[in-house]
Amino acid sequence: MYDILKMPLRYVSRSLRYIIRSEINSSWAHRDQDIQAGLQRKALEETIDYVERNMPGVDSVTSSNELLSKGLSLVKGDGLICEFGVFSGRSINHIASHVNTEVYGFDSFEGLPERWRDGYGQGFFKVDRLPKVSKNVVLIKGWFDKTLPDFVKSQSKAVAFLHIDCDLYSSTKTIFDNLGEKIKPGCVIVFDEYFNYPGWKEGEIKAFHEFLETHHLKYEYIGYNAKHEQAAVVIKAPA
Structure with missing residues (x-):
């Protein structure tokens, strides 16, 4: 040699x-x-097309925290601040640092209740202990369909801000099925997995548009993460 x-x-x-x-x-x-790389390229192309058709004039950001901050800056009134999908606590602590009221964090902490997509099977995102959170954060442990009914009954306020970070269509639908009557015009919603991944059309975005149709509401995009999967909206009254 x-x-x-x-x-x-x-x-x-x-x-x-x-x-x-x-x-x-x-x-x-x-x-x-590389099939996975190809699927992601296809998802990106579809997302670019969606943004061009549905978000003209909407400013983008380059991080999820920046989008959360933008959404929180548009919150009006004294309403519920909720996050669905707490995991490590990173985003809920960011939210809590922007408000002077309680922030409710919903999570089973058992991971995904079912398979989401390739590489994210049932139980993915499970944690062994609850995350460390800010003093104004209230964690509500359990599956959404078990914890939300009692929570809704105990609250008189409408929802001011939602951070939906639960990945799945089924989990997102459960959120809207239970909170639907409390989501009024002016409510800000930030989705963590809105588009730009393989299968995105069957995820959070699908559950959201079904909710809009059921409750006869409109919405306006207020931003999106140009580097990832997040998008934010404000709910509008029907014309």
């Missing part, structure tokens, strides 16, 4: 060119056969 450090420079250069060319060719070959 040759020691490349002892080879003449002209041969080293030739050898390096060969290695680099081989690596590039190999990389392209793998990329062309």
Whole structure:
């Protein structure tokens, strides 16, 4: 075997060119056969088309926290502040730092109740202990369909701000089925998995539009994350 450090420079250069060319060719070959990468490219193309058709003039942001902050800045009145899908507590603590009222965080902490998509099976996102949260955060542990009915009965206020970070169509539908009567014009909703992933048309966005149709409400986009999957809306009264 040759020691490349002892080879003449002209041969080293030739050898390096060969290695680099081989690596590039190999990389392209793998990329062309990468199904997941292809599915994501397709999802991105569909999302770009959706943004062009439905969000003209809507300003984008480049992080989920920036979108949460923008949504919170548009909250009017004294209403409920809720997050669905707490996980590590990162986003709910961000929300809590922007308000002077209680923030309700709903999560089973048992992970996904069912498969979401490739790589995210039942139980994904399970945590062994509750996250550390700000003093004004109230965690409500349990599956949404079990915890929401009693919560709704105990609250007289409408919902001012929702952060929906539960991934699944079924979980999002449960939220809207239970909170629907408390979601009024002016309510701000930030979705964490709205689009830009394989299968997005069957997820949170589908449950949201079904809710709008059922309750005869309109909405307006107020922002989206140009680097990921988040979008934010404000609920409007029907024309």
